[in-house]
Amino acid sequence: MKNKKYIKGFLEDIVLHLINEQDEMYGYEITKKVQNLTKGAIAVSEGALYPILHKLENEKKLTATFKKVDGRTRKYYTITPEGGKTVASSSTELIDFFSGMQQIFNLKPVVK
Amino acid sequence: MSTPKQLTAEELKYIDGFCKKKDVCYIDLRIELVDHLAEMVLAYQEKHPNTSFHDAFHGVYKSFGIFGFMDIAAQHENQMRKRYWREIWQYTKSCITPPRVLLTLSASVGIYYLADALEATRMPLFFLGLALFLLSITLTIKQFLNNKKALGDEQTVLMAGASRGGGFTIFSYLLLYIPLQGFWVNPGQTNNLELITHPIYLSIFLVATSIFGLANYYLQEKAKEQLQEIKAKMA
Known part of the structure; x- marks a missing residue:
C-alpha cells in the first residue's frame, strides 16, 4: 500500500507511536522503521515526514535535540508528556476506527 | 568486520552547500536534510558499491521529485x-x-x-x-x-x-x-x-x-x- 491518501491521515499517529516506542528517533530512522515494519508496504516520503515532525514539535508533542554523529549533526526527536497523552488517546480511537472499517469492508487477512 | 563507510567532511559540505543553493535557508531544517541525504547516499552506495558520491547524491535527490526541497522548505517556513x-x-x-x-x-x-x-x-x-x-x-x-x-x-x-x-x-x-x-x-x-x-x-x-x-x-x-x-x- 503505497497510496498517499491512506498514509496522510495516519502519519501523525504513526510518527508519534514510533517515537513513543523508542527513547529518541531521527527523520531517516523513522522512514526506515516504517519500511521495515511494513515490509515496504507503507512508504513515508521525506516531503510528508518532515512537515509532520515540525508540526508536532511546534505543538510541543515532540522535543528535539541536536547531536553530533559520524561527523554530522543529527536532530533527534523525543516524545513529551503532551505527545504521550495524544498517543494514548489516538490508540483507542484507531482501534475503534479499524474495527469499524472491518465491519464495512469485512477485511480478512491475506494468506500468502 | 569492516567499519561502515562514512561520508567525508567535503562530501557533507557539498550536501550542505547544495541545500543552501536550493533555498533551504533555515539552519535547523538544513541540518535534518543533510543528515537524511547523507544516510540515503550511504544506503545507495551500499547497494551500488561502485557508484561515486556525486552520482549517488544526485540519484537520491531525484527521489525528492521535480520540486526538490521546495515543498518541505515552504511547509517548514509556515510552521x-x-x-x-x-x-x-x-x-x-x-x-x-x-x-x-x-x-x-x-x-x-x-x-x-x-x-x-x-x-x-x-x-x-x-x-x-x-x-x-x-x-x-x-x-x-x-x-x-x-x-x-x-x-x-x-x-x-x-x-x-x-x-x-x-x-x-x-x-x-x-x-x-x-x-x-x-x-x-x-x-x-x-x-x-x-x-x-x-x-x-x-x-x-x-x-x-x-x-x-x-x-x-x-x-x-x-x-x-x-x-x-x-x-x-x-x-
Missing part, C-alpha cells in the same frame, strides 16, 4: 511562522503580570492626562511617539545586523521573523499609517491631525510603541541564543 507568532503571544502573556499591567495602565493614564493638559501643544507628544517608534525599528535592524555579523548568514525562524515579521507591518499600519494617511493626503483636513493628537490615541501610541520595541528586542535576543545553541551543538 515556523506560526511558532514566531506563538512566541510573541507567549511573551505578551508573560508581560501580563499585575505590576506590569499596573505600570502600563499608569503610563497610559499619565500620558492621557498630560496630553489633555497640554491641549494646544500635543503635537510634540506625537513626535515623541514617532521618534520612539522609529528608534525601536532602527535598534531592531541594528541588532539584527549585529547578530548577522556575529553569527554569519545562518537563520533561525525567530531571527527571520523578528527581522521581517508581520509585527512591523501590522503595528505601523494600525497605529501610524491609517491616521497619518489621511493627514498626508489632505494636510488641510485637520480631523486627522485631531485624531493623531487625541489624548487616547497618544497614550495608546506611546505605550504600545514602547512595548513593541521591548518585544522585538526580546525576540532578537532569543533568536540569537537559539542560533548559538544550534551552532554549539554542531561544533
